[in-house]
Amino acid sequence: MSAIAPAPTSHAMSAADGRDASAWTVADLERDTGWIRPLDDADRADLMAGLRAGSVPGKPLLEYRREDFPFGARVIGRLRDAVDDAQHGRGVALVKGLPREGLTPAQFELLTWAIGLHLGVARPQDRMSNYINPVKDVGAVYRSPTGRGYSSKSELDFHVDGGDVVLLSCYNQAPVGGDSLCSSGVTAWRTLVAERPDLARVLEQPVPHSRQGEQPEGIDPWFLMPIFARTAADVCCTWNRNRITNGFRFDDAPACSELQLEAMALLDEILRRPQVMFRMRLEPGDVQILSDFTTLHSRTAFEDHADEASKRTLYRLWLSTPNGIPLPAGLAPFWGATEPGVVRGGTPGQHHDDARRAFVARQAETLGMRVAPGTN
Numbered sequence: 001m002s003a004i005a006p007a008p009t010s011h012a013m014s015a016a017d018g019r020d021a022s023a024w025t026v027a028d029l030e031r032d033t034g035w036i037r038p039l040d041d042a043d044r045a046d047l048m049a050g051l052r053a054g055s056v057p058g059k060p061l062l063e064y065r066r067e068d069f070p071f072g073a074r075v076i077g078r079l080r081d082a083v084d085d086a087q088h089g090r091g092v093a094l095v096k097g098l099p100r101e102g103l104t105p106a107q108f109e110l111l112t113w114a115i116g117l118h119l120g121v122a123r124p125q126d127r128m129s130n131y132i133n134p135v136k137d138v139g140a141v142y143r144s145p146t147g148r149g150y151s152s153k154s155e156l157d158f159h160v161d162g163g164d165v166v167l168l169s170c171y172n173q174a175p176v177g178g179d180s181l182c183s184s185g186v187t188a189w190r191t192l193v194a195e196r197p198d199l200a201r202v203l204e205q206p207v208p209h210s211r212q213g214e215q216p217e218g219i220d221p222w223f224l225m226p227i228f229a230r231t232a233a234d235v236c237c238t239w240n241r242n243r244i245t246n247g248f249r250f251d252d253a254p255a256c257s258e259l260q261l262e263a264m265a266l267l268d269e270i271l272r273r274p275q276v277m278f279r280m281r282l283e284p285g286d287v288q289i290l291s292d293f294t295t296l297h298s299r300t301a302f303e304d305h306a307d308e309a310s311k312r313t314l315y316r317l318w319l320s321t322p323n324g325i326p327l328p329a330g331l332a333p334f335w336g337a338t339e340p341g342v343v344r345g346g347t348p349g350q351h352h353d354d355a356r357r358a359f360v361a362r363q364a365e366t367l368g369m370r371v372a373p374g375t376n
């Protein structure tokens with residue numbers, strides 16, 4: 001096993017350069033708010049003009065191409081800078097002020113999708129092989145072998161999703177609760193190493209991750225992957241309590257040791273410490289962008305509006321980007337390709353068809369990315 005990384009640096013040092021910016025604390029995000037990126041009226045006008053130019057009522061999202069939405073270099077540059085901050089800087093960005101007023105949910109979803117076409121290759125997210133999902137309470141039970149938090153109104157555990165970055169655009173917010181929480185996995189790692197290096201090592205061991213029953217035929221229902229894996233720059237975190245707890249339940253999976261339980265409990269405790277856990281409340285028109293390698297996210301439980309049209313609604317995109325970070329080999333069981341520039345991540349689901357494969361191939365070509373054999 002390789003040597004444990006040095007103990008956490010001070011806050012002042014932690015944000016000193018791009019490499020260390022991902023090890024932020026709440027104080028860092030409050031002191032330097034450069035991660036919050038407001039759009040202006042000209043950006044909104046460019047987005048609306050591009051949306052109007054490309055929108056064709058009834059056209060399936062997978063048939064749109066990047067060129068259908070000529071948003072202009074200015075606003076796309078701003079959005080790309082936010083994605084790059086999430087990937088290569090702090091791990092978190094918040095774009096504020098997408099056009100929202102007067103748009104239907106379907107138009108706002110299309111706007112989110114169209115922005116994604118400029119930034120990466122969308123990845124499938126669920127059993128239905130959906131490439132974009134509404135995050136909305138439809139009565140799902142989060143704590144079940146096939147449960148997914150985005151369809152429930154429950155408080156969620158800290159976890160990562162399945163793209164180089166995850167984009168979450170807000171159409172409606174709940175009247176009570178539904179706050180977004182995020183914590184730096186890099187900060188959590190450094191804290192673990194400082195406080196309990198023995199447990200930090202435990203979290204570098206591969207553990208079973210459940211596919212939550214969403215896998216296509218012929219694919220195992222669980223796979224082994226470490227919770228923390230070293231990178232050249234620092235560390236990647238794959239923590240997802242729900243998936244790992246369910247992974248350990250498979251008869252043919254390794255048993256969970258007392259040390260592993262203790263290590264996972266400490267990790268969750270660190271992630272919720274007041275100096276580590278940042279709380280934000282997404283407003284309609286906001287887009288939260290997070291790295292799925294360095295930033296963990298969660299949200300609080302919520303009470304929803306009574307009328308359907310006002311209910312909490314966000315749209316989630318998982319993007320494989322042309323300029324992602326190189327991944328450690330230990331992450332290949334979920335991500336597929338570990339090198340940047342190759343389409344990776346996502347969960348293929350059970351409805352992956354020719355239309356979806358054609359979308360991935362076309363979008364990868366548009367962005368100059370490679371599709372490895374066997375990629376969905």
Ligand SMILES: [Fe+2]
Binds near residue numbers: 159160
């Ligand atoms: Fe998530």
